[in-house]
Amino acid sequence: MSKDKKDYSKYFDFSDAKILSEDENGKRIRIRGREINILSEPNHRQEKQRGKQDVQVLYDTALPEEFKTIGLGKFYLVYTFGCQMNEHDSETIKGMLEQMGYKATEDRMEADIILLNTCAIRENAEDKVFGELGHLKHLKTEKPDMLLGVCGCMSQEEGVVKRILSKHGFVDLVFGTHNIHRLPHLIQEALFSKEMVVEVWSKEGDIVENLPKKREGLRGWVNIMYGCDKFCTYCIVPFTRGKERSRRPEDVIAEVRELARQGFKEITLLGQNVNAYGKDFTDITYSFANLMDDIHKIDIPRVRFTTSHPRDFDDHLIEVLAKGGNLVEHIHLPVQSGSSQVLKKMSRKYSRETYLELSRKIKQAIPDVVLTTDFIVGFPGETDEQFEETLSLVREVGYDFAYTYIYSPREGTPAAVMEDNVPMEVKSERLQRLNAAINEHSRKSNDRLLGATVEVLVEGVSKNNDSMLSGRTRSNKLVHFEGSADLIGSFVHVRITDPMTWYIKGDMITEPFAATDAV
Structure with missing residues (x-):
């Protein structure tokens, strides 16, 4: 074992664990005085075996009436670690919590439920989460009725879940990336049983449509697919997110049209490998290029996507992206090594x-x-x-x-x-x-942008100067300029006066002009 490789065995010891009951529905165990209801738990061997079962698309996801009052008068707080996919998962988690009656808070002392939506892509991401759990342990002691949960990619790792069971028994809820839609049921189980509830599916999840989302800001994240089949030797994602499953194109397009109707200025299409979109369809021939071509016709100002795998980036996609319009001139193309x-x-x-x-x-x-x-x-x-x-x-x-x-x-x-x-x-x-x-x-x-005029989507007030606004160009370059807060959410034109390494500065212009740069 290399010196950099983490040995999880030092973090947990199940010698004092006692199985209380076990059947086809799971098992209940007791570790260090805490009873734990394990409905299902992660298994890397199962995750490596790509199942042949059909992926179902579920549309009937309405929340049962009895769940809609569980959170009335209570507050939630969700901490998100990791990528845009995690951010979007948190939007779904927040949407479900608000359907249950919970209200958002930024004060952890006020929160009745705190969820950590985690990332497993690198070791330091896990260290941050366990560090945060250490801080929250004291809060849990002060507020024993507060629910504390860990979800996301870390929860799909065997060693992580075992470490939580053994060393972080104050956690109330552990669930994975495939069963987020089960959150209301898991909260109910944790509240009523007073036991830690663990439900992590190693099998591929179905595609669950029509879940509520609490979107904030100017940009909308839109999942077009889940999982990854590339199995890069360094990457845990194929295990934590499962095999590639594409959403139906009509569902994606309907969601984008709805975001356009709601006034979103920019959307980002999400997937671990968006270029593989549609390759799992058996009834139609429809690729990522086809999807981008259809979204190109929707009246929304900017469309981005992430992330791309070079192996699946084909000539048809390049041809479609070259049409411009709402398809922006920025492509994130991970290479990893030269x-x-x-x-x-x-x-x-x-x-x-x-x-x-x-x-x-x-x-x-x-x-x-x-x-x-x-x-x-x-x-x-x-x-x-x-x-x-x-x-x-x-x-x-x-x-x-x-x-x-x-x-x-x-x-x-x-x-x-x-x-x-x-x-x-x-x-x-x-x-x-x-x-x-x-x-x-x-x-x-x-x-090279000095003197050019660029279109900027104004995102907010600068953190360091209240008189300065910040936003991004079509090519995702960060721009700072003077302006009033009422411009947030709008498009303005800025003439670049001071290019820097990480951002560019300029002056907003109001007179008619001919654009001098596509960025």
Whole structure:
């Protein structure tokens, strides 16, 4: 076992656990005086076995009347860790809680239920959650009737759930990513039984439509599919999110039309691999490119999507995106490494050369496109020469932004048993060099905007200056400019006066103009 690989066995000990009852509906156990009702729990072996069962699409999801009063006079607080998918899951969780009568609060002392919607993509994300649980333990002691729950991707990991059962017995509720729609039933069970309730499905979840959502802000997240079938060797997501399941196109399009009717200015289509959308359909031939082409015709100003896998990014999609209109000129295209050898060890299923060819095609079809990406440095066995290939890829493609990470082993993935033989000081040095190369291009890209006039969707007041507003261009560049708060939620035009590395500054203009840049 490498020094960076977490050994979960030190966190739990079930020697004092006693099984109270067990049947086909689950089991009840007692650990350290706390009774736990385990309806189902995660199992990585089951998660690795892609089931052949048909994925059902469920539409009749109305909340039973008896659940609508459970939260009356009570307050909820949801903490979200991780990606946009988690953010969107939290919107659904909040929507269900409000259907049950709960009201939102930002004061944890006022909250009657606190849920941590978690991320498992990297080890430090888990550390943050367990650190937060440590803080909440004191609150739970003061307010024993408060419900405390852990959900999301971490809950789909065997070791995490065992650690919660053994070391965090004050938690009342644990549920996974596939059974969020079961939340009202699980809350009822936890309240009435006074036991910890655990329900995590290792089998693939069905597609559940018509769940309530509490959306906030200017942008709307729209799930178009769930899960991932790529099984990159470093990634836990295929286990925590399950196999790829696409929503029916008519359901996606109806949701986008409704968001347009409600006045949303921007939507982001979500999936672990949006480019694989529709490949699981057996009754129709309908791809992500087809979906984007149909959404292109809907009267909503901006449409984004995340995240893309280069393997499934085809010529038809490029052709559709080149139509512009509400399809913005920003594509997030994770590459992870610039070395074909490392990409093969990662099981990314493309090479450096095919990625470069894809980026060339995209730039040729969409001249104003801005590309952003993800990188992992210090993957097991990565040599200095292979890292230099990553730096040269950055220079050749020219990214405006990148999420960069030091490799972090995840329990249950193939990479976790590889020899992690790149010293931490080498990983850190490589990360600094990579960030410097990306920052250099980002600054050059922003410098080219000096004097250009850009369209900005105003998102809010600057955190550091009440007289400054901030918003984003079509290509997702952050812009700061002076203006009044009544402009929030509207589109304005800004002439760029001061480009920086991470953002650009400018002056709002009101006179008629001809746009000088598509960003």
